[in-house]
Amino acid sequence: MSKSFEMNRRGFLGSLAAAGLVPAGMVASGPALAQDAGGILRTPFWPAPTYLNSAISTSGPESFLSPKFYDGLLGYESGMVPKPSLATAWEISEDGLTVTFTLREGVTWHDGEPFTSHDVAFTFMEVLKVHHGRGVNTFANLTSVDTPDDYTAVFNLSKPSPAMMRALDSRECPILPAHLYEGTDIMENPVNTAPVGTGPFKLESYEIGSAVVMVPYEDYWDEGYPLLDRFIVQFVPDPATRAAMLESGQTDAIFLGMIPTQEILRIAEMDGFEMTTTGFEAMPSGLQLEFNLENEILANKLVRQAIAHAIDTNWILENVFYGMGQTGASPLHYDQRPFYTTEGVPSYPFDLAKANELLDEAGYPRGEGDMRFKLMLDPSPWGTESINSSAYIREVLRQVGIDVEVRQQDFAVFVTTVWTERKHDLVLYTATMGVDPTIGVHRFYLSSNFQPGTGFSNGAHYDNPEVDELLNAASIEMDEEARIAQYAEFQQIAYEDLPIVKMVDIAAAPTLASTRVHDFAPDALGALGSLKQTWVEQ
Amino acid sequence: MTQTSGPITGNGTKKAGPFAALSSPLGRYILRRLVQALLVMVLVMVGSFFLMKLAPGDFVDVLAGTRDLTAEQTAELRARYGLDQPLVIQLVRYMGLLATFDFGYSPINAAPVTDVILARLPVTAILVVASVSLSMVIGTLFGIAAARNAGKPVDLGISIFMLLLYATPSFIVAIMLILVFGLKLGLMPIAGYESVGMGYTGWQHIWDVTRHLTLPVVALCTFYIAIYGRIGRASMLEVMRLDFVRTARAKGISEGRVFYVHALRNALLPLITMAGLQVSSLVGGAVLIETVFGLPGMGRTAYDAVLQRDTNLLLGVIFTSSLAVVTVNFVIDMLYMVLDPRVNLK
Numbered sequence: 001m002s003k004s005f006e007m008n009r010r011g012f013l014g015s016l017a018a019a020g021l022v023p024a025g026m027v028a029s030g031p032a033l034a035q036d037a038g039g040i041l042r043t044p045f046w047p048a049p050t051y052l053n054s055a056i057s058t059s060g061p062e063s064f065l066s067p068k069f070y071d072g073l074l075g076y077e078s079g080m081v082p083k084p085s086l087a088t089a090w091e092i093s094e095d096g097l098t099v100t101f102t103l104r105e106g107v108t109w110h111d112g113e114p115f116t117s118h119d120v121a122f123t124f125m126e127v128l129k130v131h132h133g134r135g136v137n138t139f140a141n142l143t144s145v146d147t148p149d150d151y152t153a154v155f156n157l158s159k160p161s162p163a164m165m166r167a168l169d170s171r172e173c174p175i176l177p178a179h180l181y182e183g184t185d186i187m188e189n190p191v192n193t194a195p196v197g198t199g200p201f202k203l204e205s206y207e208i209g210s211a212v213v214m215v216p217y218e219d220y221w222d223e224g225y226p227l228l229d230r231f232i233v234q235f236v237p238d239p240a241t242r243a244a245m246l247e248s249g250q251t252d253a254i255f256l257g258m259i260p261t262q263e264i265l266r267i268a269e270m271d272g273f274e275m276t277t278t279g280f281e282a283m284p285s286g287l288q289l290e291f292n293l294e295n296e297i298l299a300n301k302l303v304r305q306a307i308a309h310a311i312d313t314n315w316i317l318e319n320v321f322y323g324m325g326q327t328g329a330s331p332l333h334y335d336q337r338p339f340y341t342t343e344g345v346p347s348y349p350f351d352l353a354k355a356n357e358l359l360d361e362a363g364y365p366r367g368e369g370d371m372r373f374k375l376m377l378d379p380s381p382w383g384t385e386s387i388n389s390s391a392y393i394r395e396v397l398r399q400v401g402i403d404v405e406v407r408q409q410d411f412a413v414f415v416t417t418v419w420t421e422r423k424h425d426l427v428l429y430t431a432t433m434g435v436d437p438t439i440g441v442h443r444f445y446l447s448s449n450f451q452p453g454t455g456f457s458n459g460a461h462y463d464n465p466e467v468d469e470l471l472n473a474a475s476i477e478m479d480e481e482a483r484i485a486q487y488a489e490f491q492q493i494a495y496e497d498l499p500i501v502k503m504v505d506i507a508a509a510p511t512l513a514s515t516r517v518h519d520f521a522p523d524a525l526g527a528l529g530s531l532k533q534t535w536v537e538q
Numbered sequence: 539m540t541q542t543s544g545p546i547t548g549n550g551t552k553k554a555g556p557f558a559a560l561s562s563p564l565g566r567y568i569l570r571r572l573v574q575a576l577l578v579m580v581l582v583m584v585g586s587f588f589l590m591k592l593a594p595g596d597f598v599d600v601l602a603g604t605r606d607l608t609a610e611q612t613a614e615l616r617a618r619y620g621l622d623q624p625l626v627i628q629l630v631r632y633m634g635l636l637a638t639f640d641f642g643y644s645p646i647n648a649a650p651v652t653d654v655i656l657a658r659l660p661v662t663a664i665l666v667v668a669s670v671s672l673s674m675v676i677g678t679l680f681g682i683a684a685a686r687n688a689g690k691p692v693d694l695g696i697s698i699f700m701l702l703l704y705a706t707p708s709f710i711v712a713i714m715l716i717l718v719f720g721l722k723l724g725l726m727p728i729a730g731y732e733s734v735g736m737g738y739t740g741w742q743h744i745w746d747v748t749r750h751l752t753l754p755v756v757a758l759c760t761f762y763i764a765i766y767g768r769i770g771r772a773s774m775l776e777v778m779r780l781d782f783v784r785t786a787r788a789k790g791i792s793e794g795r796v797f798y799v800h801a802l803r804n805a806l807l808p809l810i811t812m813a814g815l816q817v818s819s820l821v822g823g824a825v826l827i828e829t830v831f832g833l834p835g836m837g838r839t840a841y842d843a844v845l846q847r848d849t850n851l852l853l854g855v856i857f858t859s860s861l862a863v864v865t866v867n868f869v870i871d872m873l874y875m876v877l878d879p880r881v882n883l884k
Contacts, residue, residue, distance in 0.1 A: 058606055059604035209658075235834070244716050245729055250727060413595055416594045
């Protein structure tokens with residue numbers, strides 16, 4: 001391991017930055033001395049993972065841990081610009097139906113076996129297309145992967161799949177070792193909790209529900225990396241405890257909003273801590289209020305628009321999210337560039353008089369107790385954002401004569417109530433919008449995705465053939481200009497129909513670290529990447 | 539009150555043969571307790587199973603939500619774990635497994651339930667043993683001191699202190715301990731039961747674990763110290779009024795000896811009962827303390843199992859804790875007999 005090699009590279013980047021050639025964010029934040037590189041990074045996380053493999057579970061802890069052990073075909077620079085990882089080059093055919101990846105040679109798995117195109121074919125066809133929640137849709141058009149030689153993988157598609165090219169990173173699509181998975185029960189394979197990857201870190205120990213300890217893989221293909229000598233993730237359920245650990249120096253960094261925003265802002269003010277919100281385009285998420293259109297009151301568009309006018313999304317942004325984000329203005333997230341737009345998209349500024357007017361017009365005059373009608377609001381139980389926002393929404397909707405009752409339940413009951421039994425009226429939840437709208441946004445709006453029993457499907461029961469057509473076209477459109485136009489039209493129509501009002505586009509979960517920690521948000525994946533460039537001053 | 543040591547030895551009739559022990563009153567008593575325990579355990583397991591199933595949603599709903607699963611994938615998972623079967627069949631299958639001491643598979647941990655429980659048990663065991671013994675010793679000492687000085691300022695002081703401990707919820711104590719000893723003074727580790735990934739061994743490891751568990755144990759103790767203190771004081775004062783104490787005094791035995799030798803032993807019975815209750819409640823889990831200190835113990839495991847609808851794991855935890863409770867109760871009953879020969883077990 002030549003750490004000095006890395007230092008030379010950092011010096012090189014530094015001189016480029018000085019010349020204005022690279023964004024400053026790519027360069028080490030402090031003067032890096034060779035003897036500094038390395039160190040032990042400790043971070044708390046919650047919940048504890050089920051697997052250490054994000055190919056078969058896309059939930060939070062897996063997404064955070066798996067990319068340390070596994071690589072993807074590609075990585076993404078800020079702005080979702082693809083960069084080489086296990087694939088060194090890639091070529092999309094003219095018709096968009098074949099994508100040829102040239103794979104890196106000399107890569108080995110943590111058990112010493114060589115990495116080949118067979119691993120790629122196996123992972124996509126047998127694992128990601130079958131067991132990965134989003135993968136089923138992302139790779140729906142992937143019919144086969146040819147392996148003409150050990151270092152070439154040819155993806156054959158039945159239709160062009162532009163979103164696929166944004167989903168090939170180590171978190172979304174880690175490449176698994178075929179020699180350990182082939183012919184086994186993939187979901188219960190022991191490798192799921194004892195990972196053997198090609199990634200920069202290998203597992204030293206894993207205590208279920210307690211801690212994961214990682215050490216560098218000495219034969220990692222990106223020579224000189226990872227910089228850390230040891231990477232320790234401890235599973236700590238209480239956010240206040242996690243904050244105290246950081247403050248007392250018993251942990252070095254907090255990733256992915258692992259402590260409440262007000263605590264992050266408080267500790268960030270203190271000496272010796274540094275906060276960043278950069279480097280997380282790969283995980284845009286939003287808080288959205290969805291209407292059950294099967295409710296006859298909510299089926300009335302005027303009522304939905306009145307509710308949108310009655311809620312001051314800026315209040316929620318400032319008071320619940322401490323300003324970390326933007327008020328919602330479209331079905332897409334502002335980080336979903338270049339498709340996000342507000343041009344021609346109807347807006348619903350905070351206006352109680354207007355809301356009252358629309359409700360009167362809809363034919364719901366105020367009655368007993370000055371109320372027009374009654375609605376049930378189900379806030380998502382994870383985190384605190386939905387629950388806190390729901391208290392505000394209840395009060396403000398009462399002002400326009402809508403008697404809202406908030407129903408707080410645990411996760412399983414919440415999901416069952418809304419998506420299986422469909423007993424809800426209004427549901428307020430945070431959701432990921434996906435690296436590409438096809439992956440994260442289509443599911444809420446496509447009529448074909450009205451699937452009772454499946455969480456976070458089209459829970460509104462929204463059905464607009466025009467929107468279906470636009471989304472289906474956009475999912476296979478290889479021409480970016482055309483795709484931008486399709487999504488612009490979708491945003492205009494969907495926000496006019498308003499099956500969902502976006503409350504807040506949440507800014508990337510801030511990372512808060514001791515100033516001894518360097519280079520912890522290097523690219524579009526941020527902490528969901530490998531963190532191989534991260535190092536800690538001793 | 540001096541001839542107390544040695545086991546109770548039947549009523550004189552001795553029979554030969556391998557089952558002789560079972561025909562003695564003590565043997566019959568133990569046998570009856572075993573049968574009772576088995577019945578209790580079966581009832582607990584069946585009851586817990588149905589309670590868990592009464593809650594809306596199963597763990598596949600939870601997984602589907604956190605993993606963005608499709609309808610086909612959720613159906614496949616339900617079939618894999620038998621959740622598509624009628625409840626009675628699920629119960630019969632589970633009890634069948636349990637009869638072979640197999641707790642099944644925990645899908646939220648991707649590991650056999652036995653492995654998960656074995657990993658959690660040591661933390662809980664240390665917490666229980668340390669906090670029960672510590673709170674019992676300290677509480678009893680306070681109780682004795684208060685009783686010895688009944689009505690004097692020392693008694694009043696102790697009583698006020700006990701009331702304070704009694705009225706402060708353990709999680710508040712925990713948070714205060716973290717703020718003072720973890721954050722302000724920086725003396726103690728805040729979370730976990732060891733310094734993860736430091737590879738300590740031997741005495742270094744024991745010292746490390748001791749440091750990590752000190753604050754949680756103290757937090758678990760405070761409430762019970764107050765309980766033992768109050769019970770101990772009341773019990774001592776009551777025993778001191780009994781006839782045998784008057785007799786002992788009449789024989790000219792010193793007040794100190796009467797107090798510490800004759801009375802104390804008799805005053806211990808209610809404290810032992812309390813210890814049994816404390817063990818039972820702690821084995822089931824100190825969820826709040828485990829949460830605040832980030833300790834992977836049984837309570838936290840059960841709590842997460844309920845939230846994520848991991849029936850196998852929850853039932854495994856319940857089985858283990860109820861086994862512990864049944865055992866502890868049995869041991870306590872035996873202890874009564876040793877401490878007070880008047881206690882007759884039938």
